[in-house]
Amino acid sequence: MSSASYEVRGNIAVITLDSPPVNSLEYAVRVGIVAGIDRAQADPEVAAIVLIGSGRAFSGGADIREIGTPQAHAEPHLATVISIVESARIPVIAALGGLCLGGGLELALAAHFRVALRDAAIGLPEVKLGLLPGAGGTQRLPRLIGIEAATNFIVSGETLRAEQFADAALFDAFASEDLLAAALDFAAKVVAEARPLKRARDIGIEYPNQQAYFQFARNMVRPAAGKFPAPLKCIDAVQAACGPFEAGLRVEHELFTELEQTSESRALRHAFFGARAAAKIADIGDEVASRPIARVGVIGAGTMGGGIAMNFLNAGLPVVLVEMNQAALDRGVATIWANYESSVRKGKLGREAVEQRMALLTTAVSFDAIAACDLIVEAVFE
Numbered sequence: 001m002s003s004a005s006y007e008v009r010g011n012i013a014v015i016t017l018d019s020p021p022v023n024s025l026e027y028a029v030r031v032g033i034v035a036g037i038d039r040a041q042a043d044p045e046v047a048a049i050v051l052i053g054s055g056r057a058f059s060g061g062a063d064i065r066e067i068g069t070p071q072a073h074a075e076p077h078l079a080t081v082i083s084i085v086e087s088a089r090i091p092v093i094a095a096l097g098g099l100c101l102g103g104g105l106e107l108a109l110a111a112h113f114r115v116a117l118r119d120a121a122i123g124l125p126e127v128k129l130g131l132l133p134g135a136g137g138t139q140r141l142p143r144l145i146g147i148e149a150a151t152n153f154i155v156s157g158e159t160l161r162a163e164q165f166a167d168a169a170l171f172d173a174f175a176s177e178d179l180l181a182a183a184l185d186f187a188a189k190v191v192a193e194a195r196p197l198k199r200a201r202d203i204g205i206e207y208p209n210q211q212a213y214f215q216f217a218r219n220m221v222r223p224a225a226g227k228f229p230a231p232l233k234c235i236d237a238v239q240a241a242c243g244p245f246e247a248g249l250r251v252e253h254e255l256f257t258e259l260e261q262t263s264e265s266r267a268l269r270h271a272f273f274g275a276r277a278a279a280k281i282a283d284i285g286d287e288v289a290s291r292p293i294a295r296v297g298v299i300g301a302g303t304m305g306g307g308i309a310m311n312f313l314n315a316g317l318p319v320v321l322v323e324m325n326q327a328a329l330d331r332g333v334a335t336i337w338a339n340y341e342s343s344v345r346k347g348k349l350g351r352e353a354v355e356q357r358m359a360l361l362t363t364a365v366s367f368d369a370i371a372a373c374d375l376i377v378e379a380v381f382e
Helices: 027-042 078-086 102-111 125-129 135-144 147-156 181-190 208-223 230-241 243-258 263-278 301-316 324-345 349-361
Strands: 004-009 013-018 047-053 057-059 093-096 097-100 113-117 119-123 159-161 172-174 295-301 319-322 361-364 375-378
Touching: 013 057, 013 135, 013 263, 027 047, 027 078, 047 057, 047 181, 047 208, 057 093, 057 102, 078 147, 078 159, 093 102, 093 181, 097 102, 102 135, 113 181, 119 243, 125 135, 125 147, 125 230, 125 263, 135 230, 135 243, 172 181, 172 361, 181 208, 295 301, 301 319, 301 324, 301 349, 319 324, 324 349, 324 361, 349 361
Parallel strands: 013 047, 047 093, 057 097, 093 113, 097 119, 113 172, 295 319, 295 375, 319 361
Antiparallel strands: 004 013, 119 159
């Protein structure tokens, strides 16, 4: 069963990844992409392909549940899909909106052109699971944004807005609102102008001081990495991008396979799934809607109550702080002020931001004041 739809708009084929909630590149999605590419190339009326995600993501990346299982290597596995996209004889345009992470970004890097919403969230977060990008990300990205930028991006695992790469070769065009319309327009221009297909793998890398840079990078990363091997292995993989592309892919694959078997990666993946499971309540289904929270009541202005109140104030929610007497209430409010003043001195908050937060705080010595609150947190001294 495929989890990618296919349609033709004029002479442009549109392949839409459709596997909610984040279009992870599970087996069914991979099958759908390959089937769509084959179908488009077999149709003489189709001149280009747009690859786009449904919902709020292009793709959140590989299905982590498949890691270390036969399903991850079932054909077409991700590397095969990427190779098919990259070697397509007609232009493939990846349209990026929402999340584009991990294997999703690696898939987009294999397209001949990329169009993105400026606020699309892109990243290669594999290092946070004790891994490295294992589908060509460490080889293609340096060719598009440069060695140093790619090293920092991959080792950190951070997520950035697409517009932060406006000066690099990563994106060919940006869309303001309607991503599909922008991608179709761009595809039409590519066809009309008979633009040559651009493959990231064909870009050469010239970096004369690479040995010195990579040694510096290792020296900077090693203390923070501690006993976790993935950050330094990421640097090894990016350094391999300075040589022939296929050789670099082999190095990347070997390092990924090595990391996949480490106890550190297994532990990080276990923690990842544990955190996701803990966020779910077994007896509450998806049909149950969350209640809107417009005002929060906090009972108790001690250390815990004050901290809880600050949490909601920081989120922009009005808070009613209740204590048994005025003296205890005054002490609690004074502590909140002191905490915010400390943040101002450290440069973490501006004075205006503190004033905005404190303007949301009201106090009372009667429970009647919290009768209209949508959420009440009890934090009294035991």
